[in-house]
Amino acid sequence: MSASAVTKSPRRRRPLREGVFRVSLYACLGVGVVFLAVLLAYIVVTGWDRLDSRLWQNFPSIQIPETAGAQSAIMGTIWVLGFTALYCVPTGVMAAIYLEEYADRNRWYNRLIELNIQNLAAVPSIVYGILGLGILARGLGFGFTVLTAALTLSLLVLPVVIISGREAIRAVPDSIRQGSYALGATKWQTIWRQVLPQAIPGMATGSILALSRAIGEAAPLLLLGGLAFVTFNPAGVFSPFTVLPIQIFNWISRPQEEFRILASAAIVVLLVLLLAMNSVAIWLRNRYQKRW
Amino acid sequence: MSHSAPTPRVDDREVPSLVDPVFELADLTVYYDDYAAVRDVTMDVGRTQITAMIGPSGCGKSTVLRCFNRMNDLIAGARVTGKVSYHGEDLYAEEVDPIEVRRRVGMVFQKPNPFPKSIYENVAYGPRVNRMRPANMDDLVEEALSAAALWDEVKDVLKKNALTLSGGQQQRLCIARAISVKPEAILMDEPCSALDPIATAKIEDLMHDLAREYTIIIVTHNMQQAARVSDRTAFFTAEVDEEGLRHGRLVEYDVTSKIFTKPGDSRTEDYITGRFG
Numbered sequence: 163m164s165a166s167a168v169t170k171s172p173r174r175r176r177p178l179r180e181g182v183f184r185v186s187l188y189a190c191l192g193v194g195v196v197f198l199a200v201l202l203a204y205i206v207v208t209g210w211d212r213l214d215s216r217l218w219q220n221f222p223s224i225q226i227p228e229t230a231g232a233q234s235a236i237m238g239t240i241w242v243l244g245f246t247a248l249y250c251v252p253t254g255v256m257a258a259i260y261l262e263e264y265a266d267r268n269r270w271y272n273r274l275i276e277l278n279i280q281n282l283a284a285v286p287s288i289v290y291g292i293l294g295l296g297i298l299a300r301g302l303g304f305g306f307t308v309l310t311a312a313l314t315l316s317l318l319v320l321p322v323v324i325i326s327g328r329e330a331i332r333a334v335p336d337s338i339r340q341g342s343y344a345l346g347a348t349k350w351q352t353i354w355r356q357v358l359p360q361a362i363p364g365m366a367t368g369s370i371l372a373l374s375r376a377i378g379e380a381a382p383l384l385l386l387g388g389l390a391f392v393t394f395n396p397a398g399v400f401s402p403f404t405v406l407p408i409q410i411f412n413w414i415s416r417p418q419e420e421f422r423i424l425a426s427a428a429i430v431v432l433l434v435l436l437l438a439m440n441s442v443a444i445w446l447r448n449r450y451q452k453r454w
Numbered sequence: 455m456s457h458s459a460p461t462p463r464v465d466d467r468e469v470p471s472l473v474d475p476v477f478e479l480a481d482l483t484v485y486y487d488d489y490a491a492v493r494d495v496t497m498d499v500g501r502t503q504i505t506a507m508i509g510p511s512g513c514g515k516s517t518v519l520r521c522f523n524r525m526n527d528l529i530a531g532a533r534v535t536g537k538v539s540y541h542g543e544d545l546y547a548e549e550v551d552p553i554e555v556r557r558r559v560g561m562v563f564q565k566p567n568p569f570p571k572s573i574y575e576n577v578a579y580g581p582r583v584n585r586m587r588p589a590n591m592d593d594l595v596e597e598a599l600s601a602a603a604l605w606d607e608v609k610d611v612l613k614k615n616a617l618t619l620s621g622g623q624q625q626r627l628c629i630a631r632a633i634s635v636k637p638e639a640i641l642m643d644e645p646c647s648a649l650d651p652i653a654t655a656k657i658e659d660l661m662h663d664l665a666r667e668y669t670i671i672i673v674t675h676n677m678q679q680a681a682r683v684s685d686r687t688a689f690f691t692a693e694v695d696e697e698g699l700r701h702g703r704l705v706e707y708d709v710t711s712k713i714f715t716k717p718g719d720s721r722t723e724d725y726i727t728g729r730f731g
């Protein structure tokens with residue numbers, strides 16, 4: 163090929179093609195960003211009048227939208243999410259450790275477990291709601307409580323926690339394990355002192371992202387008696403509860419305009435919680451970037 | 455680069471005869487599943503000597519090396535037949551705890567692999583996991599780093615992450631880490647292959663010093679290095695069987711000066727003069 167063929171011929175075509183490609187990339191990106199921005203702006207504008215302390219100081223009310231608040235839903239969300247984290251993070255991390263460090267991949271049951279976890283991550287959340295209703299609420303008699311909700315949501319996000327935990331463990335290079343073993347460390351010591359400390363940021367990031375999926379779930383909780391009208395905060399794991407998504411759902415289905423405004427305000431609160439969690443996840447990821 | 459036979463290590467230290475070998479291999483064969491990676495190796499390793507294992511890549515040097523501290527146990531499907539003795543005791547006997555073996559027989563890897571922790575923690579890790587509880591950990595860390603000729607360079611930055619060190623420093627840190635648990639022997643698998651010539655020279659000097667106290671087995675693809683540092687050299691090669699599989703085999707094992715000046719096998723001679731492959 164002559165030099166002119168290299169330098170000239172593509173130069174004639176490139177600007178147009180590349181330009182078109184670029185523009186379409188921006189367009190695709192734009193659809194997502196603009197849509198999100200419009201949605202956020204719409205919600206903030208709509209809910210602006212009710213974005214004040216009434217929202218978290220007052221309890222819901224049927225008759226008087228002016229004084230109605232979402233305190234019980236906010237507290238319910240915090241309770242349910244807290245216990246979800248308490249159940250699913252240790253379980254998920256342990257399962258991830260087993261699968262990565264102990265499981266013999268040649269055994270059929272380990273392969274089956276792996277396959278199942280992949281599939282469970284794709285099961286619609288309402289199915290978990292039915293499971294929670296049938297087994298936890300009715301079968302085990304936990305009733306429509308924070309406990310049932312938290313356990314159900316734990317099952318829902320557990321596959322994601324396990325999968326991200328495994329990725330975090332796998333990201334720890336084998337040379338680190340070998341270095342540890344070569345010094346006479348046991349498997350236990352190697353996992354606890356070398357592998358886990360380095361996998362924790364990744365696991366935390368994955369867990370937070372999994373929990374931020376749980377925070378927005380309404381479908382399974384609707385089945386679990388996330389009663390819309392709860393005028394008290396949860397007092398324990400056996401308390402009835404409501405959560406923000408359900409409260410929002412309920413308000414939106416009311417005819418009065420005031421309740422719609424209230425719903426928008428509650429959505430803003432939910433989004434702020436979500437963004438806060440995701441920022442922590444991003445911060446963790448950047449803070450502990452892989453260093454090897 | 456010309457491949458004239460390298461000059462053997464000149465040493466006023468008399469090469470001791472192997473009356474009391476630290477390790478003895480007898481008909482050692484190592485399998486990965488059904489594949490015999492290296493077959494029928496018989497050799498012994500002298501106390502406070504440097505024993506080099508050389509040979510073309512894939513001939514099973516690393517595989518044999520990992521038998522001395524049972525690191526092969528960590529590879530699924532790896533198994534050995536024949537005998538590996540450590541001071542006359544069968545290393546692969548039922549009652550032997552591989553963890554204990556690895557405490558006594560340290561290992562340094564091809565690519566420096568410091569833990570992503572502080573320099574101090576890298577060295578203190580071994581004593582901690584072995585519950586050595588030294589009277590003063592700081593002293594132990596200093597001792598190990600000094601023995602690895604690293605103390606002067608890092609004494610003011612002990613809290614710094616080990617990954618900020620240069621490659622050569624990292625490898626010496628790994629040697630310090632191995633020394634920290636007071637092993638008897640140190641295995642080195644191509645410890646300089648990722649390093650520049652200056653860092654390599656430092657490690658070679660260091661090995662010389664360490665050999666006063668430690669038994670060292672080094673795998674190297676660098677014949678000059680084997681000639682420079684070792685007392686004895688084992689030359690391995692790979693033989694191709696009827697099915698086309700390559701099996702490692704120990705061709706010749708002798709005092710280093712002899713291997714490099716009067717090799718007893720033509721294959722050894724071909725290899726060290728660069729006529730090989």
Ligand SMILES: Nc1ncnc2c1ncn2[C@@H]1O[C@H](COP(=O)(O)OP(=O)(O)O)[C@@H](O)[C@H]1O
Pocket residue numbers: 486491510511512513514515516517518529700702
């Ligand atoms: N973990 C392993 N699993 C399966 N085969 C291996 C493994 N490690 C090494 N081998 C095989 O064993 C043979 C010897 O390898 P190795 O001991 O690494 O040689 P060397 O260190 O002399 O280059 C090679 O054919 C290699 O493919």
Ligand SMILES: [Mg+2]
Pocket residue numbers: 515516517643673
């Ligand atoms: Mg090797």
